[in-house]
Amino acid sequence: MPPASKAKSKKTKKKAATAARRSVEATARSHERTRSDHAREIAEDYVELIDDLIAECGEARAVDMAKRLGVTQVTVTKTIERLKKDGWVTSEPYRSVFLTDKGKELADYVRDRHEMVLEFLLKLGVPRADAEADAEGIEHHISPRTLAAMKRYVEG
């Protein structure tokens, strides 16, 4: 549990400074992003997983996705419906799931980004277990420019 309850003095001044530094509009904008991008994050996770499963097993079946994602197969099916609606995947009843071209593109991008973030954290000195866990969480929020900066750090 992070909140370690220490270092609570002389905070007030810092607070005001922080708040003043960024415009209200910018704050609202980024929070808007945060809020509604949850669906996009899930799409990214699914699409990457589907691509993995096709590479490993030759096909992506709901039951395997459910196992890997730690959810029920019903949840997978429903989400797949959404992804289909949004043009990331295709699937026929009782058949496995395939990526559209758009979906493949996303999967490739997501995988590269994931690997880069992980490498970056490792090189930064984060223990492997934490690095893997954090990479899962933060990968969705890494902009192309931040990704580029990470690449420079890893390669440089």
Next chain:
Amino acid sequence: MPPASKAKSKKTKKKAATAARRSVEATARSHERTRSDHAREIAEDYVELIDDLIAECGEARAVDMAKRLGVTQVTVTKTIERLKKDGWVTSEPYRSVFLTDKGKELADYVRDRHEMVLEFLLKLGVPRADAEADAEGIEHHISPRTLAAMKRYVEG
């Protein structure tokens, strides 16, 4: 739009390698985390904002929170109810919102982490606008150990 459609060759081998490297259990575990931590993220955002508003305006009112978060006041009210239920804040009808001790602790932790992540990205060479946007997204997923590594980088 990130997926840039290039570099799609010789991916297949890499995919299998990636998938094999991490255990199925570990993957499921982290996805579980991803899924249900959305509520925690929102709590962190609200708590930090409430703390900011109290520091700036003397009190945290729903209408100001709504403005900053880019949502309606109704949404704020409902979320505040949830936060109250979870012990982060207190509030009386038609009055402003206050943090519990637990809420203050969280706010302090979150603010420090946010500032560290932002400083880190800036030092890494990410342009300010991107750094600020990305910090909002990734801050919730930074474990204490990754935070420590960032601190070392910034200070070292």
Next chain:
DNA sequence: AGATTATTTTAGCACAAGCTATATTTTGTA
């Protein structure tokens, strides 16, 4: 082929976060 097993679908529920429209309460001012 037929029965069993595995998988997928359907139906129906909960909860969180979003919205609009409307009612209520507080606040500020003529």
Next chain:
DNA sequence: TACAAAATATAGCTTGTGCTAAAATAATCT
């Protein structure tokens, strides 16, 4: 002090992601 404006609350809807239980379909194995 009463009235208008501002803020908050309530009612009721949507969407997305969870769940369980039960029905339908596909696969498998004598």
